[in-house]
Amino acid sequence: MQERLPNRELIASLTNSNDGVAFRAKTGHLHHTWAKTYSSLPELYIQPESVEELVKVVNLARKLRRRIALVGCGHSPSELTCTSSWLINLDNFNKVISVDSSTRIVTTQSGIRLYALCEELDKNGLAMANLGSINEQSMGGVFATGTHGSSLLHGLISEDILAIKILLSDGTVKTCSASENEDLFRAALISLGALGIVVEVTFRAAPAFSLRWSQTVDTDTKMLSAWSSTLWKQTHFVRVWWFPYTRRAVVWSAEETSEPHFDPPTSYYDGSLGYYVYLNLLYAARYVPSILPWVEWFVFGMQYGFKNGTTTAAVQPSRKALLMNCLYSQYVNEWAIPLEKGPEALMRLGSWLNRLRPGDKDYVEHKIPFSNEGLWVHSPVEVRVADTTRTSSPRPFLDPTSKTGPTLYLNAIMYRPYLLDPPCLDRFYQGFEWLMRDLGGRPHWAKNFQVSDLDALYGDDLTKWREVRNEADPEGMFVGPWHRKFIMGDSEARLALEECEEERRTVDKNGVRIEGSVIG
Numbered sequence: 001m002q003e004r005l006p007n008r009e010l011i012a013s014l015t016n017s018n019d020g021v022a023f024r025a026k027t028g029h030l031h032h033t034w035a036k037t038y039s040s041l042p043e044l045y046i047q048p049e050s051v052e053e054l055v056k057v058v059n060l061a062r063k064l065r066r067r068i069a070l071v072g073c074g075h076s077p078s079e080l081t082c083t084s085s086w087l088i089n090l091d092n093f094n095k096v097i098s099v100d101s102s103t104r105i106v107t108t109q110s111g112i113r114l115y116a117l118c119e120e121l122d123k124n125g126l127a128m129a130n131l132g133s134i135n136e137q138s139m140g141g142v143f144a145t146g147t148h149g150s151s152l153l154h155g156l157i158s159e160d161i162l163a164i165k166i167l168l169s170d171g172t173v174k175t176c177s178a179s180e181n182e183d184l185f186r187a188a189l190i191s192l193g194a195l196g197i198v199v200e201v202t203f204r205a206a207p208a209f210s211l212r213w214s215q216t217v218d219t220d221t222k223m224l225s226a227w228s229s230t231l232w233k234q235t236h237f238v239r240v241w242w243f244p245y246t247r248r249a250v251v252w253s254a255e256e257t258s259e260p261h262f263d264p265p266t267s268y269y270d271g272s273l274g275y276y277v278y279l280n281l282l283y284a285a286r287y288v289p290s291i292l293p294w295v296e297w298f299v300f301g302m303q304y305g306f307k308n309g310t311t312t313a314a315v316q317p318s319r320k321a322l323l324m325n326c327l328y329s330q331y332v333n334e335w336a337i338p339l340e341k342g343p344e345a346l347m348r349l350g351s352w353l354n355r356l357r358p359g360d361k362d363y364v365e366h367k368i369p370f371s372n373e374g375l376w377v378h379s380p381v382e383v384r385v386a387d388t389t390r391t392s393s394p395r396p397f398l399d400p401t402s403k404t405g406p407t408l409y410l411n412a413i414m415y416r417p418y419l420l421d422p423p424c425l426d427r428f429y430q431g432f433e434w435l436m437r438d439l440g441g442r443p444h445w446a447k448n449f450q451v452s453d454l455d456a457l458y459g460d461d462l463t464k465w466r467e468v469r470n471e472a473d474p475e476g477m478f479v480g481p482w483h484r485k486f487i488m489g490d491s492e493a494r495l496a497l498e499e500c501e502e503e504r505r506t507v508d509k510n511g512v513r514i515e516g517s518v519i520g
């Protein structure tokens with residue numbers, strides 16, 4: 001085992017090497033997730049600016065027996081990016097390498113944030129074909145966890161990726177695509193940072209487009225009755241926010257248009273007034289959770305209209321139209337289930353959350369074996385879709401979506417007003433996860449799921465992913481505690497450079513602090 005140098009000496013010895021390649025590292029960096037739910041104190045926080053610098057970091061980590069973790073912008077809600085070892089951030093490794101406007105094939109360094117990429121694409125008459133709710137993510141991070149938007153005409157964001165260059169733990173860079181190193185490609189498309197460092201990504205962009213969108217609030221009965229006919233096919237992009245207590249839903253739908261742009265109308269309540277009213281009501285609900293059904297009625301009535309049928313519209317560039325304001329620090333537990341199970345899922349969840357009894361309107365048997373007494377939750381539940389069966393691109397081994405048809409994503413959001421955890425979180429997620437599994441679901445990799453027997457959900461695909469991972473990184477330089485808990489399996493022995501969790505403790509307002517160690 002390599003003798004450990006104190007941080008300052010370690011940094012000095014590394015930065016003073018005379019090979020002409022910079023080692024841009026600092027100590028004392030506090031890493032935390034966007035939601036401040038998890039944090040860690042990496043030994044070194046490293047921000048390389050070139051492939052040579054990245055190769056140097058990997059070679060040093062191997063020599064000095066360190067684990068490497070990667071972070072885009074920490075928007076993954078779980079502790080996936082936490083480490084006590086070396087943390088690499090690629091915010092300064094963020095160039096667009098090439099854009100071919102005729103083929104729409106674009107190559108970027110992996111650290112570029114989507115907002116910057118979208119601006120660059122727009123200058124070339126191009127756009128990302130699909131986006132999730134935000135554009136903060138890094139290119140490397142956005143597909144590493146299987147990020148999706150909401151459209152039956154698209155799969156995961158990664159479906160547009162044509163090739164990936166990845167730096168492996170032995171210091172070599174490998175290219176992979178559908179036609180070259182296909183298994184590595186399928187493992188790298190959802191790698192969870194455990195395979196190596198993605199350095200370059202080549203993908204096909206879409207021609208720039210604008211969207212006319214409209215959103216209408218109405219009863220959930222109306223939304224559910226259109227489920228298998230028009231709901232998801234009415235326009236290019238469709239998403240729904242479901243309000244379980246008021247049994248209403250906002251249906252947001254967007255179609256391409258060449259009309260002039262205009263923003264949606266705003267009222268005095270939009271902006272900071274509405275933001276702080278909801279925040280403080282969520283705070284009050286920590287003490288009196290039973291007000292949450294009223295909060296849902298009031299807040300979303302103010303926002304979307306109390307009257308069923310209220311509609312708002314706008315025409316915006318796609319890179320703006322597809323985004324939404326995600327409000328406050330939050331836990332999110334999102335699952336992919338077959339689309340046709342959607343009405344059953346929402347009816348059973350609604351029955352459980354509203355403690356409905358036979359004879360009540362909307363009653364169905366929920367079968368969820370967890371008590372709903374005293375259970376109060378936040379709104380909305382996000383309801384989105386994807387279809388990964390339309391593309392001929394290789395399927396990521398860890399793709400959670402349905403292999404045989406369209407997929408529904410249900411996202412159960414629980415906010416943390418003023419960074420304080422809500423009551424009922426664990427029980428809500430226990431019941432929600434039980435229902436999702438009962439309906440054949442699999443969790444979104446980035447989110448706050450609790451189940452850990454993922455072998456049962458992925459079978460051979462997870463075995464294959466592990467094989468490819470172990471071949472690419474036999475010593476576990478890119479493996480951390482999250483990976484061990486959820487995807488590495490119990491049967492395998494601890495790898496030489498694998499980081500294991502030593503301690504987790506709640507640190508005021510910075511969520512849970514994760515501390516790990518590497519044997520080396």
Ligand SMILES: Cc1cc2nc3c(=O)[nH]c(=O)nc-3n(C[C@H](O)[C@H](O)[C@H](O)COP(=O)(O)OP(=O)(O)OC[C@H]3O[C@@H](n4cnc5c(N)ncnc54)[C@H](O)[C@@H]3O)c2cc1C
Pocket residue numbers: 034035069070071072073074075076077080081090110111131132133134136137138139140141142143144145146147148149191192193194196197198199326444446
């Ligand atoms: C407000 C908010 C809204 C969101 N909206 C959506 C949504 O609409 N749809 C959806 O599906 N998800 C959504 N997410 C989840 C988010 O898209 C994913 O968590 C995404 O992975 C975050 O990207 P990031 O750049 O922050 O990556 P991080 O969270 O920093 O990292 C994610 C993973 O990528 C790895 N990684 C990062 N860079 C590299 C690299 N260069 N090479 C190899 N591995 C790398 C990391 O090690 C880690 O395992 C949302 C999250 C938040 C907080």
Ligand SMILES: O=C1O[C@H](CO)C(O)=C1O
Pocket residue numbers: 077132133325326327330332382411413
């Ligand atoms: O993780 C996510 O957070 C937002 C909801 O606030 C969203 O759309 C996700 O996905």
